[in-house]
Amino acid sequence: MARTISFLLIPGLALVGFFVIYPIFFNFVLAFMVWPLGGAPQFCGLCHFQKFVDDARFQKAFLNTVMLLLVIPLSIAVGLAFAVLVHARPLGYFVMAPLIAAGMVIPPSVVGIAWILSLDPRIGAYNVLLSAFGVPPKAYLFDPQLQIYALVLLATWSWVGFTFITFLANLESIPRTLYESASIDGASRLQTFVHVTLPQLRPAFIINSIMSILYVLRLFDIIYVLGAESPPLNLMNLAYYVYYLLQYSFELGGPSAVAAVLTSLSLAITYIAIRRAL
């Protein structure tokens, strides 16, 4: 039996090896090389990583990536709040649910364009609305001081649909008997939420944490769209920086080195998250 299982694993392992492990590993190999397009690869050791120490763009991309990690607690908190709300079946909950999930189903490029228009200081709905209350128009998505925060909110809006659905699915599966027991024991609503609901939502927390980390580290499309006719150097995260370097340095080693940093970060954070969760 065990042999049959091992045999059946081979095609799957081969596919994963060829399409996942091999590219990741080859990327790590390239990170230690200089490979100009049209030229030959040459081993250069840590040359790209040494450059990162003085590379202001890399540092900015790294800092932006760290800033974007704010999306994780925000999307989990907002997703949970919406899930609890919809789970209570308020009036119009069936309309509310798809609206909350809209950010997830709309393509990220459309999200970017829609928000550029919505937040435009001259014609955007939000600024028009705020100006009615005497708030002067702000260029939230273009202002170098504000745009990273605007991106955090935009990415949260786009991702909260996922966390909401996961929490909702988990909430729906919590046995009623647990709530009945809590009620018989005289637990308040808050105590029930803290001592019954939250522990039961552990699987959703694990899934949402891991998926949100991966979402944030891979975030690219929205940043790309926000760049209008030129790369958004102030908004670049590591994922975008890989692309930017490839477009403008005509060399494969540097982008691979950034990708190696990003992959290492993703693997390390995901590993820690899984270890803590299990």
Add this chain to the structure above:
Amino acid sequence: MGRGALVGIIIIVVIVLAALAWFASQQAQPQQPAAPTPAETPSPAPTQGGPVVIYGQWAGVEGENFERAISLYRESPVEYVIQEKIWDVVTQQLFAGNVQFDVALLPWPQRIVELGERGLLEPLDDVASRLEADLVNRYFLEAVRGRDGSYYAVPIKMWAKPGIWVNVKALERAGLTPDDVRTFEGLLAACEKLSAAGIQPLASGAADKWPLSDIWEHMLIMLGGAELHDALTYDPAAWDRPEVRESFRLLAEMLKRGCFGDRDLRISEKWEAQVPRLVKGEVAMYPMGNWITLFIAKSAEELGVTFEPGKDYVLVPWPSYREGITQPIIAGGDWAIVPKNAPNKAAAIRFAEWLGGPEYQGAMVEAGGYLPTNKRVPSDVMSPVDQTILSLASERGVVVDLDDNIRPSELQQEIWNALFELWANPDNWSQIFDGLKSTVQSRMGGG
């Protein structure tokens, strides 16, 4: 099977693949020359039959005119595909070796050279030698010549950034005339009067970033003339000249005085959206290239208003600052490239040559907002505005666009970004300039 066995299998797979990766990268070295010349790079045999696919950025009225002009081409069918982010698309396909276009129209000569020198573009030396004698200026070929001596593109369009387009009636509403903005002092004074009248003095199109470099270049020429402007494209020491720092200070001064409008509004302005505002008189002036005339005509038509050149709007050269500095016109071009692996390479080369010739360029010039690189295009098909620009160019001379020609080309993005920062935070102009200077000097010096 135990968990340990599974982990063991995965480790073995990883080790085997790792060994393969190392082996592949080691094998690649002796097979490829250190720096292959384009002629040595293998290219597949051209596949004939399909249309010549052209990638370009021109959309709207510009794109419509282009499609009308290329319909005159009879030798093979052609298909125009608009690519808003053309650089990204072109480089992705070239780098991947999976090219789906035959000709691309690009406005960045230095980037073209860098692609050509890496063997990704077809050298067009024969075409260049046939077109050379007909060029209005030799720059259009020299700009796309690699260090190996090959020409990597065909010039198909000349554009100029001749100064400021002025809505005459908007100025009049503030008690001004176009003559009042011919000096820098006059321009600053006009900013205050126009702002007081509730009219935005100048539009910039800052959200797209590239228009800012044109405004800055005007300022550089105003302060240091053509020689400084030219030196900044290749000489790191030129960035230490006081006029360069002064250009940032003066721009900051203009921004602080509200010449380009309120901060949050000006940094979110897309360039095309400013054209109807100029026509409507919401903004009085717009420093922009000659192609704007096309957009003005289209915008006036859409708004249902008459907005005639020479009457409702005029072109004013960028103001003078001090005596003794001749201010030439900033000019540049667009070029047609043919990738090394173009699916229809032979047909593409013939088409690129046609784009460099008088039939195509004559059709585009006649449509307006388009200056020819080919001097066989008869001048009588040009609009009066385009004729004025050409006569200004011959009177004052021409300098080539700074950010399109700076070496290495990635510095273009740094310039755009620094200027955008300046537009957002003019109080920090000195710090922003120092940052840009340091980046440019380090990268230009090979850092």
